[in-house]
Each structure stands twice: as C-alpha cells, then as structure tokens.
Amino acid sequence: MTTSSETQKLVVVTGASTGMGAATARELAGRGFHVLAGVRRDKDADAVRAEHVEPVLLDITEPERIAALAARVGGDHRALHALVNNAGISVNAPVEALPLPEWRRQFEVNLFGHIAVTQALLPALLDSRGRVVNISSVGGKVALPAYGAYAGSKFALEAVSDSLRRELAPLGVKVVVIEPGGVRTEITGNAVAAVEELAGRMSAELNERYGKLLQAVVGQARSFDTGGLSADTAAKVIADAVTHRKPRTRYTVGRDGAVLTRLARLLPDRALDRLLAAGLRRHYPAPTGAAASASA
Known part of the structure; x- marks a missing residue:
C-alpha cells in the first residue's frame, strides 16, 4: 500500500530502458x-518517461554520467530510499572462444559499473x-556451458553483495540480491544475436569443437521467450524487496531459478553436470546426413 511518505x-533504477528495469520503474512509480x-x-528516455518516472541518461561504465546522477540525487530534497x-x-561463448575484450566488457558492465554507481550513491x-x-541471476549460483563470462560476473556480484551487506548492516543500510531464472526480456534477444555473431567469427577449429554447443545454447535461450516469466512478474518481486520493512537477503524469481539453485546446493558436482547436460541436449541440432543414418 502506498503511503504519503513514499511519494x-x-x-x-539502472538499466531501465526495457525489460525488468522498465517494468520495475513502472511498478515502483505505481507504489508512490x-x-x-x-x-x-534519448529515444529510450522518451519511451520510459511517465508520471513519477524521470529518465536520466546513464551509462554505468562512464564516470561522468555516474557523477551527474549523484549530483541529481544530492540536489533533491527527497531522501534516496533505494538503488536498484x-x-x-x-x-x-565457450571460455576458449570468447575474446578477452569481451570478457572485460562483460565484467565492466555487470560488476564494476554496479560498484561505481553504488560507491557514488x-x-x-x-x-x-x-x-x-542488486539484480543477479540464477547464473550467479550455477554456471551453464558457454555462460562462463556472464556467470562469472554474476558470481562476483553475489560475493560483493555479501561483503557489502555485512559492511553496511551496522550502518543501517540493507543489501538485497535478486536471482531471476528465465525471464522474457530484451537481454535474451541481444544475447542470442551476440552468440550468433561470435560464432560467425570463430575459426574452423573452434567451430568444430563448439558449433553445436552454441546452437544448443541459442535454442535454450530462445525457449525463455515462451517459457520464461514476464518482466512485470519479476518487477513485483524487485519492488517488494525495495519496499518490505525487513527484506530477505535474497529473492529467487521463477520456479526454474528456485529449483536450479536448490539442486546446486544439494547435488554433487558431477550429478549436477549430468542434469545440466541433459537439459541442454534437447536443444542440440538434429543430426543430418550420414550422422543421422548412423544413429538410426
């Protein structure tokens, strides 16, 4: 329930152009x-602007933009209740196939950018x-094949969140982690496009080793478009974490995320490896030609 003090x-909310970020901005505005x-x-600003939703130009890898955001917050008479x-x-991409600059870009956005914004605010x-x-992922608990860079950045964000929570608890600031499973957002489509582009640049040798794996990864990612939760559903969980007087330290969003994180705690590594491989196997391309005949 919205109170007058909340207004x-x-x-x-960073990354609010589309998906969970935009949905979270709308949900929190609706809560006052x-x-x-x-x-x-600028075009994203026009799309997200609404009553009680004020777009601010922000790239979390650019110090000047972060400083401008901090100045905007500092110049407002209203208290800053939360940073999402x-x-x-x-x-x-497979660890071997992903160029180092792409590893660095992944961590620059998914880890160092969040740290920079948090320090500023x-x-x-x-x-x-x-x-x-902090919006992590089920990938912050379980690293799927070809998700080494993404999961690595999310594992790191989980660790930083734990440390930050323990540092800030005596000072009265709460730190919460959100771990979504499959959610239908634009990041899935962007990730698929990035995988396909990287696959097109791989050497013949790397394609021989990992080509079918990447096709399976793309197929699995696309399945989120039909089977994943809506961004609005995830946004309600995030907004609850923002508003609850005593929030939990972690919220898992979606049944698949809850099941997978629980299994990761309970199963031995090899058993979990087999389970994940089985889940990915159905997305592999069907054998063709001689391979199909041989398997018949």
Whole structure:
C-alpha cells in the first residue's frame, strides 16, 4: 500500500530502458516513489518517461554520467530510499572462444559499473538508511556451458553483495540480491544475436569443437521467450524487496531459478553436470546426413 511518505522518496533504477528495469520503474512509480530511471539514449528516455518516472541518461561504465546522477540525487530534497542495480549484458561463448575484450566488457558492465554507481550513491543511502538491491541471476549460483563470462560476473556480484551487506548492516543500510531464472526480456534477444555473431567469427577449429554447443545454447535461450516469466512478474518481486520493512537477503524469481539453485546446493558436482547436460541436449541440432543414418 502506498503511503504519503513514499511519494517523498527517490529510487534509482539502472538499466531501465526495457525489460525488468522498465517494468520495475513502472511498478515502483505505481507504489508512490519518484523513480530516476537510468537509460542510455534519448529515444529510450522518451519511451520510459511517465508520471513519477524521470529518465536520466546513464551509462554505468562512464564516470561522468555516474557523477551527474549523484549530483541529481544530492540536489533533491527527497531522501534516496533505494538503488536498484539492474543494468546488465550477456555475452555467451565457450571460455576458449570468447575474446578477452569481451570478457572485460562483460565484467565492466555487470560488476564494476554496479560498484561505481553504488560507491557514488552510498553517501545518500547512508543518510536515509536506505537499501541496495542488486539484480543477479540464477547464473550467479550455477554456471551453464558457454555462460562462463556472464556467470562469472554474476558470481562476483553475489560475493560483493555479501561483503557489502555485512559492511553496511551496522550502518543501517540493507543489501538485497535478486536471482531471476528465465525471464522474457530484451537481454535474451541481444544475447542470442551476440552468440550468433561470435560464432560467425570463430575459426574452423573452434567451430568444430563448439558449433553445436552454441546452437544448443541459442535454442535454450530462445525457449525463455515462451517459457520464461514476464518482466512485470519479476518487477513485483524487485519492488517488494525495495519496499518490505525487513527484506530477505535474497529473492529467487521463477520456479526454474528456485529449483536450479536448490539442486546446486544439494547435488554433487558431477550429478549436477549430468542434469545440466541433459537439459541442454534437447536443444542440440538434429543430426543430418550420414550422422543421422548412423544413429538410426
């Protein structure tokens, strides 16, 4: 239930152009907060602008944009209630095949950018005894094949969140992690396009080793478009973490995410490996030609 005091509070949501970020901005505005919605382009600002949703141009890898956001928050009479670190990218390829600059870009956005924004806004959050909500992933608990860079960045974000929570608890600031499973968002389509582009640049040798795996990864990612949760459903969980007086330290979004994270805790590594391989196997391309005849 929205209270009159909530209309006097700010929430910053990064990566709010589309998907979970945009849905979270709308959900929090509907609950009475004034949302500063981080977007990278002017056209995205026009799309997200609404009552109590104020777009701000923000690339979390650019210090000047982060400084401008901190100045905007510091110049407002309203308290900053929460920072939702949602911006992210997904760059998927086998460890051997992914060029180092792509590894660095993945971590620059999914980890270092969040740290930079958090550092810039912590003075305001400490003043308000607010909270930091970091959007991780089930990939922050379980690393699927070809998700080494993405999962690595999310594993790291989980660790940083744990450390930050323990540092800030005595100071009255709460830190919460959200772990979505399959959610229908634009990041899935972008990830598929990135995988296909990288596959086109791989050497013949790497294609021989990993080509079919990447086709399976693309097929599995596309299945999220029909089987995944809606961004609006995920946004409600994020908004609950922002508004609950005593939020949990972690929220898993979606049945698949809850099941997979539980299995990761319970199963031995080899058993989990076999389970994940079985889940991916149905997305492999069907054998053709001589291979199909041989398997008949």
